[in-house]
Amino acid sequence: MDSFTSVQGAAIPLQVPDIDTDVITPIKRVMEGAEAITQYAFEPLRYTPDGALNPDCPLNQDAYRDAPILLAGANFACGSSRETAVWAIRALGIRCIIAPSFGDIFFDSCFENGLLPIALAQADVDALAAHAGAGEFRVDLERRQITSPTGETVPFTVNPVQREALLSGRDSIERTLGREDEIADFQQRDRELRPWVYELAHV
């Protein structure tokens, strides 16, 4: 997995609430493969019904081309557990999403893919969005701090273990495989306590 220490660049203001993962990666495009997943990411927002690029969508505007930061609305990426939503956002070049709240499943999947989700109060996201298009933002994971184009800094919190994972770029499977003894011990103890969980008569 790609590690993450800091990113610097434009921030895309896309503050629509409740953007769900069916919007981020429509299932039809998921089935068409990786290229379609990226090309049609946010399809209902980025394209008009006749298939043309929608110039009103910030994701299509020159000012935000290759921007590494997304300023999103509340409950961003709610709904389906599909991790294609994370992959599509990464493929668009985005490394950090700042929103008032996230779909919980999406939030955790970000950390497995080198994408940093930051939850801030709505007013703080609005304040950052007021400067979108006015220059470069910087998100520093080591210092847990966002710097706006005007030089204002906003601190953010992130779970220390998840932060460490992003900084190191090690995925969690690798880390957990090192704990096989603890897993085996747990199952042995638990089998005594709750044998019905492990002894399925008809399998």
Add this chain to the structure above:
Amino acid sequence: MAARTLVQKIWDAHIVAEFGDGLDLLHIDRHLIHDLSGPASLGKLAERGLPVRSPELTFAMPDHTVSTAVGRTDADTRAGRMLVPALRERTHAEGIRLFDLDDPEQGIVHVVGPELGLTLPGVTVVCGDSHTCTHGGLGALGWGIGSSDLTHVLATQTIVQRRPKQMRVICSGRLGTGVEPKDLVLHLIGEHGADGAAGFAVEYAGSAIDSMPVEGRMTLCNLAIEFGAKIGIVAPDDATFDYVAGRRYAPAGALWELALASWRELASDADAAFDREIEIDAAAVSPQITWGTSPAHTMALDGEIPDPESAQVPAARLARSKALGHMGLNAGDRLLGVPVQHVFIGSCANSRISDLQTAAQIVRGRRVAQGVRAWVVPGSQAVRREAEELGLDRVFTAAGFQWREPGCSMCLGVNEELVPPGERCVATSNRNFVGRQGPGARTHLAGVATAAAAAIAGRIADPRQLAREPADG
């Protein structure tokens, strides 16, 4: 020990290791796999040269991509052709029990898990599907996971998880006649938003839950994710234990007695602290229906579409007026009387035997209106068999409904069972997102009786009114 909630008790019993800062490594008791998300992660695991850690706790079935036409095969859909053979090969290679398309127990994972007694009170259940919260209806801790976590569970039988905040939704009173658990949960989401419980695990409690049948509790927990919560749960009680007893994989004999003693401890302590509590008067809830493109866009069936300007956040006003544009509706419109072209009774929200019985009560002796395509898609082969023993299939087919094979069907557009662009569907599923039932489709989520009534009337109709009118025969 400090007082704990039900979720905290189950959580604590599954901790393999603590990382600190609210992050734990949890043991997974049941891992359910399906055709849409399973094959890729099984493939990833094989690429890394890793075996499945505990295949005996892993169970697979095709449901998402398969056709639900009678006489179907896995070659009937493009996605099915890609994914079902892959699921078959990889589960076989790993020694994972597969309930294949021709298995008498095949069905939707969230219907089959509880039905077979794979899901039990107090277990942890994960699946690469956000509606895994459904299993909370039995007092299990269930939640949906992404592909990376799916691979992690396959490799280690554990998952790294953040402790959720704790919410309790107390539903007092009793649901009125003709009001379903689906109406209750849609009302809850409508009142508190699609992110009302983001970051929380939700326990449903109160007299309306105590008196609610177990299948209804599953519907309630199924939509926890639409309320923003990965986890929804109801404390198991005698109704739960009666439901579980005798199921195929449920403990029996001495093991049953041991399990039962343990399950009786599964309740929040009287003085357990919740981060947030919400109260709902269940008796005041009427049948609900969605008018927009989020489950939070919910209104009373006999009400009027609210003005987008009434939303508090400016961005929500814009989202609501866009939703109305997508739906071809206007603020102030009534939905009663709006013509529909499709009715879908099915999905992991509402496809169990009690749902089909509710629908059959409305349909019996009536005819589906001309121009309406109406489907009943039972949640599993077991539900289908039981319904046929009860003669419900004949009630539906005599009325002009299609009686189909189990699967996810029209809930999500991955199996070629779609609603065409611009056409309107009343669905008992759980998502009305843009494009969910197909590009340009217009979805109204509702309970089973409301969906059945729409099929008969050919327009959105009040099932309580239909129930008062005599049927033909």
